[in-house]
Amino acid sequence: xxxxxxxxxxxxxxxxxxxxxxxxxxxxxxxxxxxxxxxxxxxxxxxxxxxxxxxxxxxxxxxxxxxxxxxxxxxxxxxxxxxxxxxxxxxxxxxxxxxxxxxxxxxxxxxxxxxxxxxxxxxxxxxxxxxxxxxxxxxxxxxxxxxxxxxxxxxxxxxxxxxxxxxxxxxxxxxxxxxxxxxxxxxxxxxxxxxxxxxxxxxxxxxxxxxxxxxxxxxxxxxxxxxxxxxxxxxxxxxxxxxxxxxxxxxxxxxxxxxxxxxxxxxxxxx
Amino acid sequence: xxxxxxxxxxxxxxxxxxxxxxxxxxxxxxxxxxxxxxxxxxxxxxxxxxxxxxxxxxxxxxxxxxxxxxxxxxxxxxxxxxxxxxxxxxxxxxxxxxxxxxxxxxxxxxxxxxxxxxxxxxxxxxxxxxxxxxxxxxxxxxxxxxxxxxxxxxxxxxxxxxxxxxxxxxxxxxxxxxxxxxxxxxxxxxxxxxxxxxxxxxxxxxxxxxxxxxxxxxxxxxxxxxxxxxxxxxxxxxxxxxxxxxxxxxxxxxxxxxxxxxxxxxxxxxxxxxxxxxxxxxxxxxxxxxxxxxxxxxxxxxxxxxxxxxxxxxxxxxx
Numbered sequence: 001x002x003x004x005x006x007x008x009x010x011x012x013x014x015x016x017x018x019x020x021x022x023x024x025x026x027x028x029x030x031x032x033x034x035x036x037x038x039x040x041x042x043x044x045x046x047x048x049x050x051x052x053x054x055x056x057x058x059x060x061x062x063x064x065x066x067x068x069x070x071x072x073x074x075x076x077x078x079x080x081x082x083x084x085x086x087x088x089x090x091x092x093x094x095x096x097x098x099x100x101x102x103x104x105x106x107x108x109x110x111x112x113x114x115x116x117x118x119x120x121x122x123x124x125x126x127x128x129x130x131x132x133x134x135x136x137x138x139x140x141x142x143x144x145x146x147x148x149x150x151x152x153x154x155x156x157x158x159x160x161x162x163x164x165x166x167x168x169x170x171x172x173x174x175x176x177x178x179x180x181x182x183x184x185x186x187x188x189x190x191x192x193x194x195x196x197x198x199x200x201x202x203x204x205x206x207x208x209x210x211x212x213x214x215x216x217x218x219x220x221x222x223x224x225x226x227x228x229x230x231x232x233x234x235x236x237x238x239x240x241x242x243x244x245x246x247x248x249x250x251x252x253x254x255x256x257x258x259x260x261x262x263x264x265x266x267x268x269x270x271x
Numbered sequence: 272x273x274x275x276x277x278x279x280x281x282x283x284x285x286x287x288x289x290x291x292x293x294x295x296x297x298x299x300x301x302x303x304x305x306x307x308x309x310x311x312x313x314x315x316x317x318x319x320x321x322x323x324x325x326x327x328x329x330x331x332x333x334x335x336x337x338x339x340x341x342x343x344x345x346x347x348x349x350x351x352x353x354x355x356x357x358x359x360x361x362x363x364x365x366x367x368x369x370x371x372x373x374x375x376x377x378x379x380x381x382x383x384x385x386x387x388x389x390x391x392x393x394x395x396x397x398x399x400x401x402x403x404x405x406x407x408x409x410x411x412x413x414x415x416x417x418x419x420x421x422x423x424x425x426x427x428x429x430x431x432x433x434x435x436x437x438x439x440x441x442x443x444x445x446x447x448x449x450x451x452x453x454x455x456x457x458x459x460x461x462x463x464x465x466x467x468x469x470x471x472x473x474x475x476x477x478x479x480x481x482x483x484x485x486x487x488x489x490x491x492x493x494x495x496x497x498x499x500x501x502x503x504x505x506x507x508x509x510x511x512x513x514x515x516x517x518x519x520x521x522x523x524x525x526x527x528x529x530x531x532x533x534x535x536x537x538x539x540x541x542x543x544x545x546x547x548x549x550x551x552x553x554x555x556x557x558x559x560x561x562x563x564x565x566x567x568x569x570x571x572x573x574x575x576x577x578x579x580x581x582x583x584x585x586x587x588x589x590x
Contacts, residue, residue, distance in 0.1 A: 002373045003369075003370040003371065003372070003373030003374035003375075004374060006369070006370050006373065007359075007370055010361060010366070011359070011361070104357060105355060105357030106357050106358060106359055107323075108321075108323065108351075108353040108357070109353070109357070109358055109359075109411075111321075111322070111323055112321050112322075112323070112346055112349075112351045112353075113346065113371075113374050113375075114343050114344075114346040114347035114374065114375055115343055115374060116342065116343045117342075119343075265325070267323065267324040267325045268323050268324070269284070269318075269323070269324065270353075270355070270357075
């Protein structure tokens with residue numbers, strides 16, 4: 001296992017550093033800017049009515065006519081840049097093996113090592129969890145440190161932000177395990193990444209359409225990942241989203257097991 | 272106990288043919304040559320053995336263990352080099368040896384690996400992406416040999432290697448075989464297999480068409496005979512023995528009378544040189560030839576190339 005982790009470390013250390021620093025910087029910037037920008041959101045609602053359903057889709061709740069300073073911090077956690085960085089990292093990471101290995105022809109070397117495929121998959125999973133934790137914690141630290149510089153009434157409570165982090169972690173698990181599943185079914189890394197991003201984009205689109213279409217609302221309630229990640233509600237109520245986190249974690253575990261089984265039983269052909 | 276035991280093994284790629292009813296055994300300490308044209312099923316068989324592909328039907332066993340279900344235990348004692356060597360671009364020999372030591376749970380492989388790197392003339396700290404094709408092949412070989420495996424499986428290992436390096440590899444494999452290690456080598460080069468292997472099998476269109484020892488095959492293999500007629504000796508008067516296969520006879524009316532050989536015949540000798548394949552014993556031929564009083568006779572050693580060429584030729588014709 002140590003040798004496999006060493007290989008993973010050599011391969012992913014720079015991307016993880018890049019994503020950690022990037023997320024930290026973005027979250028820091030958004031923490032400082034969002035209260036100022038969203039202070040004028042009411043006038044924007046009047047001028048551009050389309051913005052409101054868009055924000056409702058992102059937040060999972062109607063922001064109402066006035067966006068509170070604390071609620072404005074909820075945008076931080078659903079900002080497309082933040083989600084894109086987190087998901088880009090895990091989609092890239094989780095598509096490395098086996099799709100990436102088969103694609104670049106190194107699967108022969110890796111799979112002929114004296115370790116079981118489950119062990120290989122487990123090592124990849126450890127790397128995925130550690131790197132994800134590292135990136136999300138770095139992002140959170142960026143937010144936390146910058147929030148010290150904003151006015152106290154604009155700060156989120158640490159408890160609320162930690163609950164949001166846990167919910168984001170559950171989303172991370174769901175997207176990553178889905179990426180693993182697609183990766184185990186593909187021989188081309190590009191194809192695996194394309195499929196996962198298409199599904200994520202469709203999920204986003206569905207969430208947005210749900211503001212206008214009943215059929216989309218019906219599907220979105222079950223299939224959109226954003227239905228299970230609503231930082232605004234957490235910030236407003238302070239409740240721990242047991243159902244959302246439970247649903248995301250259950251789906252993640254099921255998809256992770258399915259990925260492992262597919263990988264274990266699949267013939268790998270590099271020619 | 273057999274090191275490798277394959278029974279009725281079949282594997283298809285969807286509608287594409289892979290291998291069909293392969294039966295093969297390789298004994299401990301043997302150097303086994305796996306021959307066959309491109310796409311005949313050599314690599315598929317090896318991939319099933321290495322646990323990369325699941326057998327469609329039949330069994331593939333190494334050290335008595337099932338190749339698919341007991342893969343990790345088998346691969347602990349196996350060194351494998353794929354036909355198309357691809358390694359991580361960032362990987363250096365030193366780093367790879369350090370990782371492999373941990374993965375294999377063995378003593379530090381760096382000492383034996385660096386020693387091999389020296390004999391293969393590979394820089395241990397050069398990343399794989401900066402290496403030439405030949406050096407990449409050498410790295411794959413030394414990583415496969417560093418832990419001194421009981422079974423070494425090499426899929427066309429000499430491709431990309433210079434002749435000196437090929438010799439070094441052959442010497443290394445022979446030494447390992449004398450110490451009881453088993454070697455399975457797939458190759459296109461019949462001469463290479465002929466000099467190295469004890470036992471060979473030829474696979475064509477996914478089936479084993481020949482499985483024998485080199486000694487037995489050499490006894491069956493034809494010898495090439497080059498006969499130079501006397502200037503006054505009429506070709507038509509000769510009654511060739513039955514165990515001679517005529518490959519080339521001198522020109523008649525400006526065209527070769529018969530030609531089935533790839534050996535070039537010098538222009539100066541074309542009117543008097545005959546190239547033949549001797550299938551039977553050379554003693555009876557020598558007795559016959561002595562009575563003919565030829566200008567010159569040259570009898571070559573038994574050649575597996577001549578024996579196997581028909582397998583390759585008919586494969587190319589069918590393609």
